[in-house]
Amino acid sequence: MKNVNLLILDDKEENIISLSALLADVQHINIISSTDPNEALKICWKNDIAIALVDVQMPEINGFEFVSLLKSNPKTNHIMAIMVTAISKEDRYLLKGLESGAIDYLYKPLNPEITVAKVTSFVNQIHIQEEIKQKNIALEESKRELTLAKEEAEEARKSKESFLANMSHEIRTPINGIIGIIHMLRNSELNDEQLDWIHRLDVASNSLLLIINDILDISKIDSGMLKIENESFSIRQKLEELHEIFKLKALDKQLSFEVDIDSRLPDYVKSxxxxxxxxxxxFISNSLKFTEKGHIILKAKVIEQSTNQSTIRLTVTDTGIGVKSDAIEKIFLAFEQADDGITKKFGGTGLGLAIVKRLANLLQGKVEAKSVYGEGSDFSFEATFEHAESFPREENLQKKEFSKLEKFDKLHILIAEDNDLNSFMLAHMLESWGCKVDNVKNGRQAVENVNNFDYDLIMMDTHMPIMSGFEAIKAIKKIADPTKASTPIITISASVLEHEQAAAYEAxxxxxxxxxxxxxxxxxxxxRLISKTRMTS
Structure with missing residues (x-):
């Protein structure tokens, strides 16, 4: 604990000696003395004096005047002044001392116990004040650091979001062209070998799309942007659909894929x-990736059930390579694999199970993994689901080759797209629907074309050079001709960020x-847009 500087001011040396001896046992003080008030003022200005014991009766400058001088100077007004006097204890003298700025009185002859107690009390008070001061400084520093950390975190979030938006756009744009060409090729005359090539190309493009979706999903979950939508649906139907989807993939690897559904499974639940x-x-994709022979089983078991809810465990069991016991927890971490060699042999980002764990938390459930290395694994998700009476059924769209969809009645459509492959693919698709198509490569050209020609619809890419899609939309909406300004616009965005999609509607x-x-x-x-436009025109 830091020592406190204490000044004794008395015009008689013997009084200073006796008072110094009296205070010798007080801890944490450093005594400085003077018999001259002018010298004492200089000491107070130059040294960090905290307490001053001031004699009242002194020549030239008395104690009242000395304390007043201390309190009038910003460098010394913090000093605790205690008057030491042998004169009358009348109230008028006490008031005069307090009015000058003193905080207490000691009366001669000094009572040793009272003197030591008072000085000790003031020393402790100073130490407390210093401690509070240091804590306030530390608190302000901590507050400043927290504010700075918050600003840095916000800046990092914005940078991350911007990076993800750009990455999404740069990757999804060429994927869109590739998938579009796949659709076009499927509409052409192909032999069996060429159909197989198209199938393999489709699988590869969808795998690439899955990777970008995984990265975006885990980012949205970690930033709290991913929203859970509760609705009524049939788990049984969902499991049967998954069986249909994955049984063919399992057959390709000569694996058995079965579904085992508990008879007590509720008809409909909310989630x-x-x-x-x-x-x-x-879970199933993981099992398919790491299982070379044997089987995969998807089980749905009711653990607990009441009138209104059921606790259900969904488990995927396989006879794959398994996971070593010391790596079982590692597989749920982002960008991690149980073994670094796994990535080289089987591929993948290491994000799948990390996303699963986060999604399980959002659904207020839990995931668990059990495995015997070399024999297989069990991956399960368990949660409590509220029962539901029924759920709205969506009409299934009878999907056929896009070129065989109903043709439009002489639509003139403008495509604003800077990517040649996407522009070519989209134009081909629209032309197969009976549309007349014009192509431009940036927003400025789109605005010029709208001014010069009449269009029934505009397809506008959001990210383009010279003038972006958002800027072009705003410019079109300001055209004086109300017919041109009200031309329906569909934006084509490679971004999956909600705020960017919302910005398109705002534009x-x-x-x-x-x-x-x-x-x-x-x-x-x-x-829908053309029907709506024709109804209002």
Whole structure:
């Protein structure tokens, strides 16, 4: 604990000696003395004096005047002044001392116990004040560091979001072109070998799309942007659909894929069917990747059940390579594999199970992994689901070759897209639907074309050079001709970030479609917009 500087001011040396001796046993003080008030003022200015014991009766400058001088100077006004006096104890003298700035009185002859107690008390008070001061400084520093950390975190979040948006756009744009060409080739005359090539190309492009989706999903979960949508659905139907999807993939590897569903499984439950499917998809895909022979079984078992809810465990069991016991927890960490050699042999980002664990938490459930190395693994998800009476059924769109979809009635469509492959693919698709198509490569050309020609619909890419899609939409909406200004616009965005899609609507877009897009979804959007436009015109 830091020593406190204490000044004794008395015009008589013997008084200083006796008071110094009296205070010798007080801890944490450093005594400085003077018999001259002017010298004492200089000492106070130059040294960090905390307490001053001031004699009242002194020549030239008395104690009251000395204390007043201390309190009038910003460098010394913090000093605790205690008057030491042998004069009358009348109230008027006490008031005079307090008015000058003193905080207490000691009366001669000094009582040793009272003197030591008072000085000790003031020393402790100073130490407490210093401690509070240091804590306030530390608190302010901590507050400043927290503010700085928050600002840095926000800046990092924005940078990350910007990077993800750019990465999404740069990867999804060429994938959209590739998938579009696959659709076009499927509409052409192909032999069996060429159909097999197209199938393999489709699998490869979808694998690439899955990787970018995994990266975006885990980022959205970690930033709290991923929302859980509770709706009624049938788990049994969902499991049967997954069986149909994966049994062919299992057959390709000469594996048996079975589904074992508990008879007590409720008809309908409330949860997020998309995210639940994502969890099971990851489990099954993992098993397919790491199982070379044997079987994969998807089990649905009711653990507990009441009138209103059921606790259900969904387990995927395989006879794959298994996981070593010391690596079982590692597999749920982002960008991690149980063994570094796994990535080289089997591929993958190491994000699948990390996403599963985060999704399980969002669904208020838990995941568990059991494995015997070299024999197989069990991956399970367990959660409590609220029962539901029924769920709205969506009409299944009868998907066929896009070129065989209903043709539009002489639509003139403008495509604003800077990527040649995407522009070519989209134009081919629209022309197969009976549309007349114009192509431009940036937003400025799009605005010029709208001014010069009449269009029934505009397909606008959001990211383009010279003038972006957002800027072009705003410019089109400001055209004086109300017919041109109200031309329906569909933005084509490679970004899956909600705020960017919302920005398209804020700019004036009538609909948004993401890259890569489903031709049937695009056909429906165009049909709805054209019908709506013709009804209002």
């Amino acid at each position: 997020d069917p998309l995210r639940l499917q994502q969890i099971i998809n990851n 004036g877009a009538d609909s948004v479609i993401g890259k890569p897009f489903d031709p049937f979804d695009l056909h429906q959007k165009i049909s």
